[in-house]
Amino acid sequence: MARMKFYCDAERCIECNACVTACKNENDVPWGVNRRRVVTIKDGEPGERSLSVACMHCSDAPCAAVCPVDCFYTTDDGVVLHDKDICIGCGYCFYACPFGAPQFPESGAFSSRGKMDKCTFCAGGPEETHSSDEQRKYGSNRLAEGKLPLCAEMCSTKALLAGDADIISNIYRERVVNRGASVLDWGVSYEKASLRESRNMKGKVSE
Template identity: 75%
Template sequence: MARMKFICDSERCIECNSCVTACKAEHEVPWGVNRRRVVTLNDGLPGEKSISVACMHCSDAPCMAVCPVDCFYRTDEGVVLHDKDVCIGCGYCSYACPFGAPQFPSNGTFGLRGKMDKCTFCAGGPEEHGSQAEYEKYGRNRLAEGKLPACAEMCSTKALLGGDGDVVADIFRNRVLVRGKGSEVWGWGTAYGKPSESGIGQPKPGTGKS
């Protein structure tokens, strides 16, 4: 059985927000809720990177651990979903999630907390697949239609990958190898430059030793 996961390649993300727009359009996400968002690190500085963030459907999801009414459940494909009929809007999940995935609708001047909403990996909810009730509460169930999440399919640079975890991991691994960035990315070469550039590791004149 496939185990669904997201991977975002920060080397390819151009902060176009097409993933955010695709999600909103596909599921008619309510105002004030962003199931997916693009986060930019070191904005305007050297090393600036952008990454698309949503629910990562964790294997050991902290939101499931803290929910007092157990509204979360995991599908056979590893997708973490929730039951809005059970949710009481306490907000514990929003504090526990390291990715800021749980969202609450904002209505009125000072906001109003209601039923929690989050990325469903385009897998719908507990209602009958393809039903109007499922669509109104959770959006379109693309997985039941044999399709991948809309955000991943609409990514203009294919930075966002979604699907079988083993498959997307292989795709990302191949990209890293082609780019020439393997195990040395966070190693000695990154910190001090390559031996040919810094002289580190080069033989000392007249000794033949480093």
């Protein structure tokens, strides 16, 4: 069984925010909520790096550990989802998550902000697959269609990867090896690695 994970390569991210826009459009994310965002470290300074950050769908999710009503659950593919019908908007998950993934759509005290929202890995929610309720509450269910999250699909530099953890880790190892090559060969290495990644990722959303 596949274990779905995200990986963002800081060496390739160009801070274009295409992943952020793709996520908001695909999932009709409420105004004021960003399921995915780009974080820049050392902005304008030497060593500047950018990362696309969202829910990392942890194997032992801290948000699930602190939720007093157990609205979080993990699918067979390792995707951490939540049930908005159970969520009470307490905000515990917001403080527990090291990535700031849980978001609340309204201002004010947590209990008055409404239901928590977060990245679903484009895997919908507990409602019937492709139903209007699922789309309205959780957004698109691309995983059920054999597709990867749109944020990763739209990344022009392939900095953001999504898919089975074993495939993602193999791609990362290959990139690290290629970075050890001469600077003059970087473009060639990038092209070759991109072609291999396309072959590896194609049709391997789940096993």
